[in-house]
Amino acid sequence: MSDGAPTGAARVAGVTGWPVEHSLSPRLHGFWLRRHGVDGVYAPFPVAAAAFETAIRGLAAAGLSGVNVTVPHKRRAFEIADELDAAARAIGAVNTLVFRDGRILGRNTDAPGFMANLRQHGVDPAVGPVTVMGAGGAARAALHALVQAGAPDIRLVNRTPESARKLAEEFGNTAITVQPYPVSQAVLSDTALLVNTTSLGMTGQAALDIDLTPLPAQAVVHDIVYVPLETPLLAAARGRGLKTVDGLGMLLHQAAPAFEAFYGVRPEVDAALRRHLLEVL
Numbered sequence: 001m002s003d004g005a006p007t008g009a010a011r012v013a014g015v016t017g018w019p020v021e022h023s024l025s026p027r028l029h030g031f032w033l034r035r036h037g038v039d040g041v042y043a044p045f046p047v048a049a050a051a052f053e054t055a056i057r058g059l060a061a062a063g064l065s066g067v068n069v070t071v072p073h074k075r076r077a078f079e080i081a082d083e084l085d086a087a088a089r090a091i092g093a094v095n096t097l098v099f100r101d102g103r104i105l106g107r108n109t110d111a112p113g114f115m116a117n118l119r120q121h122g123v124d125p126a127v128g129p130v131t132v133m134g135a136g137g138a139a140r141a142a143l144h145a146l147v148q149a150g151a152p153d154i155r156l157v158n159r160t161p162e163s164a165r166k167l168a169e170e171f172g173n174t175a176i177t178v179q180p181y182p183v184s185q186a187v188l189s190d191t192a193l194l195v196n197t198t199s200l201g202m203t204g205q206a207a208l209d210i211d212l213t214p215l216p217a218q219a220v221v222h223d224i225v226y227v228p229l230e231t232p233l234l235a236a237a238r239g240r241g242l243k244t245v246d247g248l249g250m251l252l253h254q255a256a257p258a259f260e261a262f263y264g265v266r267p268e269v270d271a272a273l274r275r276h277l278l279e280v281l
């Protein structure tokens with residue numbers, strides 16, 4: 001009879017980063033392993049930048065199913081992968097490496113995670129103009145997801161407009177336009193979905209200071225920051241009676257396809273998982 005402990009046939013995966021001790025991934029994957037009764041292990045692997053490639057090849061050779069990749073390795077993971085999925089290619093970064101048949105497959109699950117979270121909240125990004133704040137790595141994932149979902153009008157607003165222009169050019173999609181910073185009343189006045197991809201609003205950082213008054217009453221405000229769960233932006237949106245989507249869901253949804261690739265089971269992103277993560281956040 002099984003005592004719940006991993007057997008000699010357990011599938012092994014984990015997360016590589018430097019540092020990695022604050023990663024929530026072991027808690028998240030550990031919850032799913034227990035819930036689904038999977039014979040598996042998910043461990044943290046602290047790997048310094050200089051050792052990344054050696055460590056990855058070693059972990060692959062040791063028979064792991066794969067690893068999640070976090071700061072500072074997402075770009076290097078992109079470079080060493082034998083194959084890349086469409087999201088990883090568009091974003092230029094890999095957050096999941098899958099070891100299969102002697103090959104290293106690079107994936108980016110941030111974009112599908114972003115979209116799955118919005119859809120779970122009943123938000124269709126194709127219904128109207130989307131305004132994206134920021135032009136960093138998280139903005140890339142959001143843009144890729146929005147373009148894939150067929151969003152017809154995506155406005156990019158960034159403190160450094162040059163970075164936004166470069167990003168829009170790279171995507172080469174006519175749905176994306178760069179708008180002045182700070183975001184104008186005119187841009188907000190017909191925005192259906194406002195997304196913050198900057199780090200503003202995170203604990204210890206200044207708030208993203210936007211006057212939300214011009215937003216239409218049906219607008220949705222989404223912040224990908226999840227510490228704190230209710231950022232000043234979301235608090236202001238809620239205060240105006242707008243629908244809000246916090247950043248925890250994206251974290252959970254980006255992990256689900258990685259878990260499936262590592263352990264062969266599609267896990268559920270539901271209220272019980274959310275409650276569990278909130279307890280450990």
Ligand code: ATR
Nearest residue numbers: 134135136137138139158159160163197198199200
């Ligand atoms: P990530 O990969 O998490 O997206 P990043 O690449 O460092 O992080 O991007 C951070 C984003 O937050 C950028 O769009 C940045 O704007 P700049 O391109 O002008 O740097 C934005 N950001 C960070 N601090 C900001 C601040 N104080 N005011 C406005 N935007 C800020």
